[in-house]
Amino acid sequence: MPQLTYREAIRVGLEEALAANPETVIMGEDVGAYGGSYAVTKGFLEQYGEERIIDTPISESGFVGAGIGAAIAGMRPIVEIMTINFSLLAMDQIVNLAAKARYMSGGQMTVPLVIRTVSGGGNMLAATHSQSLEAWYARVPGIKVVTPSNPADALGLFRSAMADPNPVMYVEHSLLYGSRAEVPDEPYTVPIGSASVARPGTDVSIIAYLRMTPVALSAADILEAEGISAEVIDLRSLLPLDSGTIIDSVNRTNRAVVVEETWEFGGFAGEVIAQINERAFDSLDAPVLRVAGVNVPTPYSRPLELLTIPTAEAVADKVRSLFQA
Amino acid sequence: MPQLTYREAIRVGLEEALAANPETVIMGEDVGAYGGSYAVTKGFLEQYGEERIIDTPISESGFVGAGIGAAIAGMRPIVEIMTINFSLLAMDQIVNLAAKARYMSGGQMTVPLVIRTVSGGGNMLAATHSQSLEAWYARVPGIKVVTPSNPADALGLFRSAMADPNPVMYVEHSLLYGSRAEVPDEPYTVPIGSASVARPGTDVSIIAYLRMTPVALSAADILEAEGISAEVIDLRSLLPLDSGTIIDSVNRTNRAVVVEETWEFGGFAGEVIAQINERAFDSLDAPVLRVAGVNVPTPYSRPLELLTIPTAEAVADKVRSLFQA
Amino acid sequence: MSTQTDLTIPRAELLTLLRSMKLIRRFEERSAEHYARGNIGGFLHLYIGEEAVAVGVISLLREDDRIVTHYRDHGHALARGLDTAACMAELFGKATGVSGGKGGSMHFFDVSRGFMGGHAIVGGQMPLAVGLAFANRYRGQDSLVVCFLGDGAVNEGEFHESMNLASLWQLPVLFLLENNGFGMGTRVERASAQPVIHRLADRHNIRSRRVDNGQDVFDVREATQTAIDYIREGNGPYFLEIMTYRFRGHSMADPLEYRQQHEVEPWLDLDPIRLLTARLHESGLATPDEIDTIDADVEDEVNAAIRFALESPFPSPDELYTDVYA
Amino acid sequence: MSTQTDLTIPRAELLTLLRSMKLIRRFEERSAEHYARGNIGGFLHLYIGEEAVAVGVISLLREDDRIVTHYRDHGHALARGLDTAACMAELFGKATGVSGGKGGSMHFFDVSRGFMGGHAIVGGQMPLAVGLAFANRYRGQDSLVVCFLGDGAVNEGEFHESMNLASLWQLPVLFLLENNGFGMGTRVERASAQPVIHRLADRHNIRSRRVDNGQDVFDVREATQTAIDYIREGNGPYFLEIMTYRFRGHSMADPLEYRQQHEVEPWLDLDPIRLLTARLHESGLATPDEIDTIDADVEDEVNAAIRFALESPFPSPDELYTDVYA
Ligand SMILES: Cc1ncc(C[n+]2csc(CCOP(=O)(O)OP(=O)(O)O)c2C)c(N)n1
Ligand SMILES: Cc1ncc(C[n+]2csc(CCOP(=O)(O)OP(=O)(O)O)c2C)c(N)n1
Ligand SMILES: [Mg+2]
């Protein structure tokens, strides 16, 4: 496979899954006749039929729960929640059933379910439709959360998610669907719980995930021109988190900035910083800083919305501040 | 008022509110005929009548949304969600409506709503009924979250919540209901967004909230006997957070431990640590550490459950570790 | 199919109904243009084809009644008399918009006119409507709340919870279901085990009725008036299911591949504006000249709105932080 | 009120029904004792008074059928033949419990017997049942899923969403509503605008029926058999509303102040165990001696269970970390 878009990479993963297991179905709102609201499953209904590509009523709790039940019965369903904003309506099923069924039953139940959903802002969709809520799920023991930032990881993580016997939230970003990059030809997977060094560097670690990874990479470009060598860590999975790669990097660079698309307050960056603080405190030459979304509901108006989301320039700025002391 | 229990203090607050405003109603599951599942509203139905003490059907999204609507209409309702676990079913209404109605309408709407709920574990109620989910709400711009740890704060914060024009999640802990302490006689409030120094000290700051505050205080007792003077900060409000009091304390003590009842990973402690790291880095003599719940669904079995929740001994241990270097 | 022109309606009011429908139509046609030009972003859900519903229902409301609706809200807003220019400015994300530019197409608000939004979470507006109606009842007011919803919202749990609460507490709320046959690309029959949706209301002991031709503003009004009278008399909620059709895609992004031209066409013939215009002609209640005047007038109003929107400033950066808390 | 003893049921089976009901009763009476002694913690919701429902329904299931239920689950578990000692051990929080001590009273599981829990979020078990039934249908299996729920769960959105999905997809699921008149302290009439609950199912085009006397195991069985046959023939879901009563409080903490003795008493007269015993006597199908033997036998079984629970070890501390992930 040469160059694929993020969307195409996910399609490849979905098609492999449908081919591999006749008990894999895709269910969700408008995944069939409409073709998926981000066109990821376009043409699937015609190709796989309505037994396997299932348009559900708009009832997130109901169909996510149904997916959980089908998974418990031993099927290998893929449930799509159109955007992570709507997952709030299914949150009880995800948090109280999918994540806990195995534990509460003393290990009798297994929930091999992949939940695909779309996170993030930047599309002028205003407050209810622009949220990045994956960090909430990433603190629930019993589920896993992955957040691919590029086509190769998208496919590699999708394969791992399908192979995982646990419920996995597979979180996409709508502004990445069109991004195109090389995807390896040979069979490969990206293990869940492994971060990547998206760009090696020596002076500072910039830690990011999902759409903030390309932002961090651009920041690293900017900084390189100024003689600062930034290492970019792409978390790829939030739960489990690959703390080793983070700590390792910070131990080498002695400085870190964590980038997160959404509300700074109470965000996932806090966890990353707490871990660095605890495990690499003596390596730190400066406080670990954050660049994150502004703590407001997302406004519709373009110029306002743009202020809410971290930019490469803002990341570069924050990094620079670590070198002025 | 001399000594009141935490439950009694909340009752006083509720009765004041009912007396102050004829458009204050209490609605929730079993707040009336049953008397409240933790007996907080016992006798209210008889006293205030069914127009104002409203037993709702078991439909969290529906009646929380109805409370939001009544508040938007200018009433001053108090909605009770029996436990915070069930709030997941109302989360969309809280996060996407209560928190955002004002912003999305460009300031035209106001949501003067108090949502009372009960958080925490320790009652052998197993995984679905033992969660502490307040940190999720404490990251949503547009709402406020308060977490009183003692009777005086319970009443003082309740008064502030009722006076606040914004939606306030008022989070109680079932294991505190019976705790008894002095409540001031004169009219007073506890401002939302003000932490308290629950116990002054010089060597280390222990930062806690809700039921972890008494745990932290016990730890301080233990440590005092060993010659370590611990300052205990009770956050009291999570959103807005009184960062000033925290930073101030750490600047004096140069060491901090953050205590949280529930899952360590991705918890609220991360936010506290990120802020300390950013704003008091140079004061720190040691990494800021956490004592938090174990990252597992809560098991029913008593000996297992006890292992999941921080104890005073565990807090004291963690503090001691800061002094061995 | 259609009833007759309701001659009890004064002529001036008939022309107002027509004007209102035409205003919605032109407002949206022109928004689509400006969406294509990039002046409007996000999702734009057009109401074109359904104008008789909003106009028919809302023309019968009192000033102290309230409206809660979903994201396909331009029609309801304009029918309620929200300022056309402020609506257009909202689409352009300008500070002068009905929601200060913070809400956009899906979140129009004008509390001074009882227009309580524009809500983009499907079904999420229903508990809000219940709460507003609860306040009316608590206060002994005889004003009511109209809650618009789409056929797709019916399958959400909040639909059920809200219907139950409204009925149990006998609240003055009119649930106004716009059944346009589809939720995005999913047909009602593929989404609802009970495709005659108002029957679900019956079972919560809510009086209900279906209007078969929601393209006919007179049919819509007749049924709505019955419902309003019923509610104002203190009988509790009412559920009206109005059959209609959206002529355009779900949003501007809709590839529209899930419905066939041959099923769309009969509906296009039932254009509510064409229907009403023909009636007015037939019954001699409006001359072609009068209609031309309305058209010109609407055109001017929309042009002025666009000018206003273009010329208005964007919100200043400080606005980012206002309105988070009261 | 009650029908007759169903003489088509073999005598041995009749005695098994009686024994099963008695086992549930004694199991729970003794659990209450051990709750008071502190050997059992958390919430303990007793099923006493409702035994004819669980036993009547579950006695008609096949081994490959599945059961999903709510937190008041002891009756269903024992009726399904879960090991009595393992059930008691679960209440005691022991490693030998049906859920390894991790679930407790509200979360009994035995997947090997198709007993898919014990779910404590009201209404939350319904989508799970839909999903299990979906798998049956997808696989072309004729086994079915019984989903027990309480009258209180009916008002949750998930009830509505699940009913719609089950009907739309024609799934083999039997919704088994235990209408005991109350959700905690709230009467059905105060919680549901439609207190004849099964009518809500009708409106989702789900075949439904009410059993007026759920204290009579024969009535329960007759209706259940009809429902099961209907489902196995591939007709889709069925909804059975069974009227019953809980003799005790909602949980051990319930002050029970919301219901009056004079309304409770007539129900106490309808004790399902007393009813069945009387029938067996009248029809000469069981001698007093036989009944005494059953009593003694049940007593032994429960005693053994308690002994087992007392003697079993608590889970080792490592168990805290197992079963989080597969
Ligand atoms: C809870 C939720 N789920 C999904 C969506 C995405 N979505 C937006 S509109 C829509 C279809 C709604 O259809 P309907 O209610 O019939 O209204 P119509 O668009 O036909 O006017 C969907 C699925 C959403 N906004 N909210
Ligand atoms: C979502 C949710 N809300 C509230 C509760 C608290 N609660 C537990 S049982 C119960 C009453 C349920 O009544 P019903 O369904 O009739 O069952 P019964 O107890 O009568 O068997 C309530 C409110 C809960 N467990 N889950
Ligand atoms: Mg529709």
Ligand SMILES: [Mg+2]
């Ligand atoms: Mg009940």
